[in-house]
Amino acid sequence: MADTMASGINDSAAYYSGIKDDKIESVSLSDKATPVNTKAITGHYYMIVGCFTVQGNADSYASKLRAMGYEAQIIQGRDNFQMVAAKSYNNLQAGITDIDKFRNELTPNAWVYKKR
Numbered sequence: 270m271a272d273t274m275a276s277g278i279n280d281s282a283a284y285y286s287g288i289k290d291d292k293i294e295s296v297s298l299s300d301k302a303t304p305v306n307t308k309a310i311t312g313h314y315y316m317i318v319g320c321f322t323v324q325g326n327a328d329s330y331a332s333k334l335r336a337m338g339y340e341a342q343i344i345q346g347r348d349n350f351q352m353v354a355a356k357s358y359n360n361l362q363a364g365i366t367d368i369d370k371f372r373n374e375l376t377p378n379a380w381v382y383k384k385r
Contacts, residue, residue: 316354321350341354
């Protein structure tokens, strides 16, 4: 599914964030969030809610998700994309069960990614 990442100029999550009036802005080093507890993110399947080519945009979006209570993390994708995951799962079925929730709450383009 990583092949479905956009290769256009605009970052996908900046357009499809589901947070209607928020704009992705540059983030200074002092504004970056501390890394999320890695023990909470143990699965090999991830609910991807945004892909960015600009690292600062990925960091900013992940910070917003953490502030909303999600266990956001950034995963390195292909072609210099940073995938922002809102949740991880131990199996594909659990991710598919949640996909409608994320498509309704965050972005209509949420999808499940299997980390190899």
